Amino acid sequence: MFKVLMRRPYTQMQQESASSPAQCSAMIRRDFPVAARLSHHRVLSGVPHVLPRLTSASAFGSSTESLVSRFCVEKTDLKDYVLPNASWFPDMLSMYQEFLEKTKADGWLKLPSFKSNRDHIQGLKIPSGFAVSSGTSSDQGDWRIFIRCIQAEGQGYEYVIFFHPTKKKSVCLFQPGPYLEGSPGCAHGGSLAAMMDETFSKTAYLAGEGLFTLSLNVRFKNFIPVGSLAVLNVDVEKIEDQKIYMSCVTWSRDKQTVYAKSSGVFLQLPLEEDSSP
């Protein structure tokens, strides 16, 4: 029964929504009896600590090269969003071209970006104990990774992430559209925080199988005008104790304005092979 519940698709939850609140809560709690625990210091009473003890010898055998080769595989049946479109202003276009040149000789990689994270991890799955009811691979639900939630060109997130495997650095070119507004004419602080979290996430994964955000800290300095280019520069500062520590400085195109500084800590956890049909 538990196993069936674990695989109840979101669409089925919608059909069951006529249940009483207590029933609904109970169903959800049963689905996630070991709620994904992201901190070493929090354990539900009666449930064993789920984070595997890793020695440095056993930790994370996948090299950045193998992670990159798996992540950056070309998927001709999926739309890759990191291609210029009519909504890209000159700053976004020109800096994109600069980095495309760097992918030819300077060791940078342009990361693909599909509509859903599920497309990125085909053949892999979240480790048991952390997985959340997401239905089967043939779930009819329209799942989208958050920063691809707005499909209309130029209205939401226009972004590209470039990654340097050797330097363990990323650069994200981010052009916020009018659906990301906070203060009139400016990108909502939360929209930038989400862009940082996503850039940290992809960087952490490729640099060392960082999988879940433990913490995110943002210090805002200046507004990002809607339609302008913000450049997020991410560095991996250190990897220790099963955590990946990163920093980010977000600049204007001409580097005259610092928009924000931030840091992120991610938990290292390898994805598992998915042998389900």
Next chain:
Amino acid sequence: MFKVLMRRPYTQMQQESASSPAQCSAMIRRDFPVAARLSHHRVLSGVPHVLPRLTSASAFGSSTESLVSRFCVEKTDLKDYVLPNASWFPDMLSMYQEFLEKTKADGWLKLPSFKSNRDHIQGLKIPSGFAVSSGTSSDQGDWRIFIRCIQAEGQGYEYVIFFHPTKKKSVCLFQPGPYLEGSPGCAHGGSLAAMMDETFSKTAYLAGEGLFTLSLNVRFKNFIPVGSLAVLNVDVEKIEDQKIYMSCVTWSRDKQTVYAKSSGVFLQLPLEEDSSP
């Protein structure tokens, strides 16, 4: 010329996008010669420090009561999104009903939520020196506040914020939809960070004219399953030195799971009367 540039609408920027990158950057930089500075400690060289020196006697004359009465005015020509719809699961519905009861006798207020922050501040404007080119009030652009970017019911942010003026507390009921996904079946960490930023923002404004996010710090503890209810409990911890300090604990409906803990610091700055046509 500066004044004209300050009022160039985003749609005009789109028409001018054929300009060279240097021209575009120059235009944007001219629009915002005094980029909104949010920190006491950062000043562009050659530009005077724009934060007004406030004595405790002159600081922020608007009481919470007057701010609430202005913010919560009924606008019959605008859609208020904080009404139940078919996508609300039982937990969201039941807790919403609980808090509606509290608005009748316990001093809680349900905050309205329109498609754009511009609708919330009609008749007011961002103080000079912080304003960003947003066009005239008759700008044809489709501006949306970020957490209302997804219009389809149940696919993105379903949320309601209740505020208690005397206790200076807020409770946000947040049900994330499948367009907010991060890890399969879970809300993206960035989507929660944005919900926190927005809840802090409305709380800070009503509690003391807090206007801009200075910092946001999030510690993630457990995943929020898509479709479940997350309850954000925000408290104003202190107001000093022109800053509003707030904390937030995000729980599951049954309070058995802490999803995240966060803190936010906002800059106090009163909106100005907008006498433009």
